[in-house]
Amino acid sequence: MLTVALVGNPNVGKSLLFYHLTGNYATVSNYPGTTVEVSQGRTNLAGRTCLVYDTPGMYSLSPVSVEEAVTRRLLWEAKPDLVVHVADAKNLPRMLPLTLELLAAGFNVILVLNMMDEAEKLGVRIRRAELSRRLGIPVLQAAFAHGRGLAALRREMAACLLGGKAGGHVCREHPLAIKAGRCLKGRYPFAAAVVARLFLEQDKEIQAAVVARENKAVLADCLTLFADELAQQEAGFFAVWRYREAEKLLAGVFYPGSEKPGGGLVDKLTLDPLGGLLPAAVVLYAGLYLFVGRFGAGYLVDMIEGVLLGEIILPRLTNWLSALSGWPSFLSLLTGEFGLLTLGLRYAVGVVMPIVGTYFFFFALLEDSGYLPRLAYLADAGLKKLGLGGRAVIPLALGFGCGTMAVLVTRVLESRRERLIATFLLALAVPCSAQLGLIMALLSREPFALLLWAAAVGGIFFLAGSMLNLLLPGQPAQFFLELPPLRRPALQAILQKTMARMRWYFAEVIPVFCAVSFVLWLLQQTGFLAALTAALAPLLGRMGLPPALGRVFLSGFFRRDYGAAGLFDLYREGALSEGQLLVAAVVLSLFLPCLAQLAMMIRERGLAASVLIACAVALLAVAAGILLRILLCLPVL
Amino acid sequence: MLPLLKKPAGSVAVIAEIATCDRTVIRKMSSLGIVPGVSVTVLRHSPAVLLQSGHTKIALDRNLAGLVYVK
Numbered sequence: 111m112l113t114v115a116l117v118g119n120p121n122v123g124k125s126l127l128f129y130h131l132t133g134n135y136a137t138v139s140n141y142p143g144t145t146v147e148v149s150q151g152r153t154n155l156a157g158r159t160c161l162v163y164d165t166p167g168m169y170s171l172s173p174v175s176v177e178e179a180v181t182r183r184l185l186w187e188a189k190p191d192l193v194v195h196v197a198d199a200k201n202l203p204r205m206l207p208l209t210l211e212l213l214a215a216g217f218n219v220i221l222v223l224n225m226m227d228e229a230e231k232l233g234v235r236i237r238r239a240e241l242s243r244r245l246g247i248p249v250l251q252a253a254f255a256h257g258r259g260l261a262a263l264r265r266e267m268a269a270c271l272l273g274g275k276a277g278g279h280v281c282r283e284h285p286l287a288i289k290a291g292r293c294l295k296g297r298y299p300f301a302a303a304v305v306a307r308l309f310l311e312q313d314k315e316i317q318a319a320v321v322a323r324e325n326k327a328v329l330a331d332c333l334t335l336f337a338d339e340l341a342q343q344e345a346g347f348f349a350v351w352r353y354r355e356a357e358k359l360l361a362g363v364f365y366p367g368s369e370k371p372g373g374g375l376v377d378k379l380t381l382d383p384l385g386g387l388l389p390a391a392v393v394l395y396a397g398l399y400l401f402v403g404r405f406g407a408g409y410l411v412d413m414i415e416g417v418l419l420g421e422i423i424l425p426r427l428t429n430w431l432s433a434l435s436g437w438p439s440f441l442s443l444l445t446g447e448f449g450l451l452t453l454g455l456r457y458a459v460g461v462v463m464p465i466v467g468t469y470f471f472f473f474a475l476l477e478d479s480g481y482l483p484r485l486a487y488l489a490d491a492g493l494k495k496l497g498l499g500g501r502a503v504i505p506l507a508l509g510f511g512c513g514t515m516a517v518l519v520t521r522v523l524e525s526r527r528e529r530l531i532a533t534f535l536l537a538l539a540v541p542c543s544a545q546l547g548l549i550m551a552l553l554s555r556e557p558f559a560l561l562l563w564a565a566a567v568g569g570i571f572f573l574a575g576s577m578l579n580l581l582l583p584g585q586p587a588q589f590f591l592e593l594p595p596l597r598r599p600a601l602q603a604i605l606q607k608t609m610a611r612m613r614w615y616f617a618e619v620i621p622v623f624c625a626v627s628f629v630l631w632l633l634q635q636t637g638f639l640a641a642l643t644a645a646l647a648p649l650l651g652r653m654g655l656p657p658a659l660g661r662v663f664l665s666g667f668f669r670r671d672y673g674a675a676g677l678f679d680l681y682r683e684g685a686l687s688e689g690q691l692l693v694a695a696v697v698l699s700l701f702l703p704c705l706a707q708l709a710m711m712i713r714e715r716g717l718a719a720s721v722l723i724a725c726a727v728a729l730l731a732v733a734a735g736i737l738l739r740i741l742l743c744l745p746v747l
Numbered sequence: 748m749l750p751l752l753k754k755p756a757g758s759v760a761v762i763a764e765i766a767t768c769d770r771t772v773i774r775k776m777s778s779l780g781i782v783p784g785v786s787v788t789v790l791r792h793s794p795a796v797l798l799q800s801g802h803t804k805i806a807l808d809r810n811l812a813g814l815v816y817v818k
Contacts, residue, residue: 169778174771200802204780232802312770345768349777353784366801383794487806491794499808500795589795589808590775 112160112271113188114153117181117212118196119205120167121594123224125149126254126603127196128164131264148184156268163190170349171211171304172311176521179315185217186299192218192270194263199223199251200234202364206356207349209245210282215300220248220266227253228595233367241363255600283307284351286336293332296323307348309333310340376596380484383491390485397472398510399550406468407547415460424452443631454627457675458620462544467612469511469543474607478599482507483591490589496575497531499524499587505532509540512615516540517710527584533715534578537707538727539571541674541699548674549695552681559692566696570734622706626665639664653693653735654744658685666698673698689742693735700731751815752796754789760817761786767814779805781815 116124132151149164165184166177173179185193193212197205202223212219223229223236242249248266252259283291283303290310291302298305298319308316310333320329340347379385428445445452476482482504490500501522509516513536520529520536541549553560579586633639643660650659658680666673677694680686686694702708702724711720739746748763762785765776776782780800790804791797796812798805807815 170774172774174774174778201780203801204803229802234802344764344783345770346765346773346777346782349774350782350784353777353780353782377790381791381797483806487797488794490806490808494808500806586810588772588775588811589806590779590811591806592779593797593804593806 112155112158112192113163113190114155114160114192114194114267114271115163115165115185115188115190116194116196117165117168117185118208119169119198120177121592122167122196122198122205123252123254124167124196125164127194127222127224127260127263128162129606130254130257130260131162148180155264156272158271160271163188168208170208171215171300172308172313172349175524183315185215189299190217192220192267194220194222194267196222196224199226199236200229200232200367202236203353203356203360203366206359207352209247210352210355210359211304213245213247214283215304218270220250220263220270221245222259222263223249223251224254224259226251226258227256229367233365235365235367237363241359244359244363255603282352282355284348286339287348290333290336293329293336294320294324295328296320298323306333306336310337311348380481380596381487381593383488386484386488389481390488393476393481397476398546401472402465402468402543403547403550403554406465406543407551410464410468411461411547411551414464415456419456419460424456427451439635442635443628446631449631450624450627453630454623455620458616458623461548461675461678462623463612463616465544465547466512466542466615467608469547470611470615471604471608473508473511474604474611475599476507478597478604478607480594480596483593484596486589486591487593494587494589495579496535496572497579497582497587498528498575499589500591501589502528502532502587505536506540509536509542510546511543513537513540513542513704514707514710515611515614517707517714520714524588525584527582528587530582530715530719531575531578533711533719534723534726535571535575537702537711537723538574538700538730539567541567542704545674545699548678549699552678552691553695556688559688563692563695563699566734566738567699570700570730574730622704630661630665649732651747652739653697653732654739654742654747655690655694655697655735656685656747659694662694663698663701666701666704673701673704689744693738693742693744696738697731697735700727700734702728702731748816748818751789751812751817752792752809754817756789756791759786759788762815763818764816765814766816772811772814776811776815779803781805781807787817 116128118124128149128151131153148166151162151164152159153162154160163184165181168178168181170178171182173182195209195212197209209219209221221241223238229236236251238249238251248270250259250263250266252263254260283301284307287307287310288303290306291304294302294306305316305320309320344350379389424445431445432441442449444450485507486500486503488500489503493500493502501524504522505516505519508519516536517533520532523529523532549563550560553563630639633642639661642664643657646660646663647657650657650663659677662673662676662680665676677698681691708720708724711723715723751760754760762781762783764783765773765781767773780803781787781798785800787805788799789796790799796807796809798807
């Protein structure tokens with residue numbers, strides 16, 4: 111089958127193009143690195159089915175990040191028949207060096223100048239035909255967000271795939287690399303000059319591939335000569351050379367238009383440490399409190415769980431099932447206290463879906479508007495104290511939606527150390543949206559209690575982060591990030607992204623909810639639940655909490671939101687005082703991550719680190735509960 | 748040649764050198780277009796350094812920005 115790879119910097123519209131080509135939506139966003147996994151899809155070009163890869167963002171063939179390494183490995187191993195280099199038109203001088211590298215490596219390349227609408231607004235002009243002639247490859251202008259240029263690109267892709275390599279282009283590689291490439295005799299997926307250059311740049315993966323293919327003596331003689339020559343040059347010698355070449359190619363072809371150095375009111379408001387507080391506060395208040403908290407956790411939960419499921423569907427279903435079946439324990443499995451329908455499905459669909467759904471919508475809005483990188487810029491100084499860089503805003507903010515997804519997204523962080531700290535903080539002190547929504551609903555009647563809760567959880571967040579930063583060995587985080595312009599997000603893209611995340615969430619959450627209901631039902635039927643709850647009672651007593659909460663904490667381990675939902679029920683039954691509710695809310699927020707998050711932690715951080723984190727979190731949660739009980743002068747139960 | 752950090756906000760400078768032997772730092776910088784010969788405008792110094800290069804804004808923390816020398 112013919113293969114096509116979509117390649118380019120982060121945030122240039124690869125995923126959007128992928129969606130248009132394959133009808134299969136991958137996450138498109140303004141944040142570098144969200145397409146962490148390579149998506150594959152099929153499309154039809156000139157009557158033939160082609161395999162399309164949507165690759166993680168890449169700046170050059172010399173990888174710095176995991177994403178870049180993945181993309182290069184894909185180019186090296188899959189050797190696609192066609193590479194579509196998607197570039198941000200207004201920043202072409204910064205994009206073209208990658209085009210040159212791809213050409214030098216020997217790929218069949220189409221260059222797409224995307225986001226032409228933005229570029230035109232800034233007065234950027236590009237003589238497309240002349241650039242195409244100079245490069246010797248097809249160059250197209252497009253604005254995928256508005257569907258512009260898609261049909262032409264499909265035609266060009268078909269022509270390139272059928273017609274073979276477009277001839278005539280010169281390989282743009284430095285003479286030193288070309289000479290070094292003559293030392294290589296083996297067969298490589300990239301042109302020898304590029305392989306030799308990457309070898310000289312001490313790229314470990316390429317060095318291993320070269321050593322495996324070449325005669326060692328020749329290699330040592332030949333390449334060391336060039337290595338010595340390179341050692342005379344400055345660091346970044348080849349990259350600088352590519353920039354110069356790109357500049358030469360663009361002379362008389364690319365007109366940058368009016369460069370508006372920032373400083374407008376919007377920038378003042380989103381980038382100034384003081385001015386930036388206002389929009390950040392508005393976004394958090396309107397987005398998290400009003401939209402997710404009040405609308406999602408309040409209104410929607412009342413409508414779906416309270417009215418639709420609670421008053422209309424479930425009572426009828428229960429009646430109908432009890433009329434049908436005469437076997438009471440089977441009936442209790444479905445509709446009892448821990449029934450698959452009355453507990454599992456009710457929580458999943460009635461409580462969690464509206465809250466998580468509204469959060470994902472809010473987050474997609476933040477991502478697509480380009481505001482998140484600005485938030486990262488503002489938060490960098492604060493996060494540095496926790497050993498994290500500004501980039502960590504992304505997984506942490508997503509953690510307020512779903513901790514499991516957030517642990518996956520910690521991949522955008524640079525170092526192992528940062529990923530470990532972020533994972534720990536996500537496990538300990540970042541409540542997910544379902545928890546947050548329920549806790550806000552529970553505590554909002556007592557604004558002071560809500561404030562205390564936020565202070566306790568927030569305080570522990572900063573304390574734990576600072577301690578980890580002090581204790582963990584390794585380098586402090588580095589922060590560097592491109593800040594894209596603020597954009598008006600397209601509703602359709604946001605809805606699609608929200609739906610994609612909801613699908614992911616549900617594929618994972620419904621089975622877990624049903625499994626938890628089943629396990630709880632089994633534990634109850636066999637009497638183990640009572641025994642376990644009793645075993646937890648002394649510990650809970652020290653925190654001033656009644657034994658009934660044991661069940662909440664047990665189920666909370668299976669899913670944190672599930673535990674919070676149990677707390678919600680207990681409170682409605684009047685089994686908790688205000689003070690107890692506060693302690694329970696804090697402990698539950700801090701308590702062990704849910705089963706799904708633990709599984710993701712093990713996958714991403716390894717078993718040993720995850721077990722260590724889980725134990726530390728459990729200890730800290732209990733300690734915080736006891737301390738809070740003492741501070742609130744609650745009696746030991 | 749002087750450190751980028753010494754340039755006041757609003758001034759234009761041409762990158763002269765990235766003073767480090769760390770290849771990863773050099774690659775990160777060049778991925779963002781911070782390469783000798785490129786002209787940038789310094790927009791802000793706090794909370795982190797903010798540069799404009801072409802039509803892009805680039806944020807660098809002070810440690811990274813401290814490695815950049817300009818003409």
